[in-house]
Amino acid sequence: MLKQIFVNIILALFYPEFSWLKELTSMDHMVSANKINLAEVGADPEVVKNNSVWPLTPTQRTDTGIEIVLATFDTKPTHVTNVEEMETNYNKCESVVRQHASALSTMAALSAAHNIAPASHTAATPVLETTGKDRGDGNKALTYKDILRLRTAFNKQNYPMEGRILLLCPEHEEDLLAEDVDRYNRIMTTGQVAGFKVYSFNGNPNYSTAGVKSEYGTTNAQPSSVAFCKSEVMRAMGTIEGEPEKRWADYRGWLLGFQMRFVAMPFRSKGIAAIYSAVSNPDAPEVTITGADTVEAGPTAKSYNRTYAVSNGSPISVAKDDESATWLTVSANGNKATIAVEAFAYDAEAEENTRTATFTVSAGEATKTVTVTQTMAEA
Numbered sequence: 001m002l003k004q005i006f007v008n009i010i011l012a013l014f015y016p017e018f019s020w021l022k023e024l025t026s027m028d029h030m031v032s033a034n035k036i037n038l039a040e041v042g043a044d045p046e047v048v049k050n051n052s053v054w055p056l057t058p059t060q061r062t063d064t065g066i067e068i069v070l071a072t073f074d075t076k077p078t079h080v081t082n083v084e085e086m087e088t089n090y091n092k093c094e095s096v097v098r099q100h101a102s103a104l105s106t107m108a109a110l111s112a113a114h115n116i117a118p119a120s121h122t123a124a125t126p127v128l129e130t131t132g133k134d135r136g137d138g139n140k141a142l143t144y145k146d147i148l149r150l151r152t153a154f155n156k157q158n159y160p161m162e163g164r165i166l167l168l169c170p171e172h173e174e175d176l177l178a179e180d181v182d183r184y185n186r187i188m189t190t191g192q193v194a195g196f197k198v199y200s201f202n203g204n205p206n207y208s209t210a211g212v213k214s215e216y217g218t219t220n221a222q223p224s225s226v227a228f229c230k231s232e233v234m235r236a237m238g239t240i241e242g243e244p245e246k247r248w249a250d251y252r253g254w255l256l257g258f259q260m261r262f263v264a265m266p267f268r269s270k271g272i273a274a275i276y277s278a279v280s281n282p283d284a285p286e287v288t289i290t291g292a293d294t295v296e297a298g299p300t301a302k303s304y305n306r307t308y309a310v311s312n313g314s315p316i317s318v319a320k321d322d323e324s325a326t327w328l329t330v331s332a333n334g335n336k337a338t339i340a341v342e343a344f345a346y347d348a349e350a351e352e353n354t355r356t357a358t359f360t361v362s363a364g365e366a367t368k369t370v371t372v373t374q375t376m377a378e379a
Helices: 003-013 082-087 093-115 144-156 170-177 181-190
Strands: 037-041 064-069 071-074 078-081 125-130 164-168 197-198 226-227 233-241 245-247 253-256 259-266 272-276 294-297 302-306 317-320 328-335 337-343 354-363 367-374
Touching: 003 197, 071 078, 071 093, 078 093, 093 226, 093 253, 093 259, 125 144, 144 164, 144 272, 164 170, 164 337, 170 181, 294 302, 294 337, 317 328, 328 354, 337 367
Parallel strands: 125 272, 164 197, 294 367
Antiparallel strands: 037 064, 071 259, 078 253, 164 226, 226 272, 233 259, 245 253, 302 337, 317 354, 328 337, 354 367
């Protein structure tokens, strides 16, 4: 009876309301003998458009079996004396169990964050550097632009827009607060930034300066924030063993400790990411970009070329700030930007006879915003 009572306390407290662990896909129903047997599905089928050759050649999908053994978490026993239990005006054994539950939850979250964070950068598992200015500790600050880069990396992989989670480390949360207090407050109020649900977490893994995940427990490396799609990561709870063990002869009281089987990890190497603090060089001169701030376009479809000089000679990259401006296309080659606009036909019902969009010219951490304005054709 006592065992079941205390195990129920562990379960009730393991996923507190604010815990990001609740976001992971639960696979508890798949646990058997503290193991999970899954299969990683093979390649997607090829889609042929307007096919004229029959029959289509079939392909066989090869799935890979995966056996996941749940990790074992043990708490060191706590000694509660008979005198303490009698003389305190609360149930000390129950209080100790709650403390063990909190410790198990904390350690499981640390293990989960390390497992979920990608080992290194790939297109499917982006590991990005921060690009802000020196934050005073030799590292570059996280910027809102960095989070947008993470969003773009997920979008390019066609990851679902729903269920994106971002675990902000304390350093990066401080960076966002320092960059824009009002924007930071809005993020903390709504819990959202750039399509990611945001949690604060002080247990993300560290990375080397080259973007390689450090060993579990390493603290003297670059801090990181971790992101994932909840549909691509899982958690599973196995058995929980433990109950107060009465030890009168040698302890004159009880020993309380627990063993829990648990694992959290990605289903596969997709839908996970990290942003780590890049090392800055405060002595390096500030990089600047010079060139036109505006482009005035006529009503006809046309391409315009603009040259942007970067003070350190780096090539530029360009990106629209609003993808809904489909009439505008931008690209870059070296230090030249090409701005292409579609025709803007006359519309008697239009409220405005001009349309405007912006794009950003980037070179490393240096950026420049350019405004494109197009005039509508006359009647």
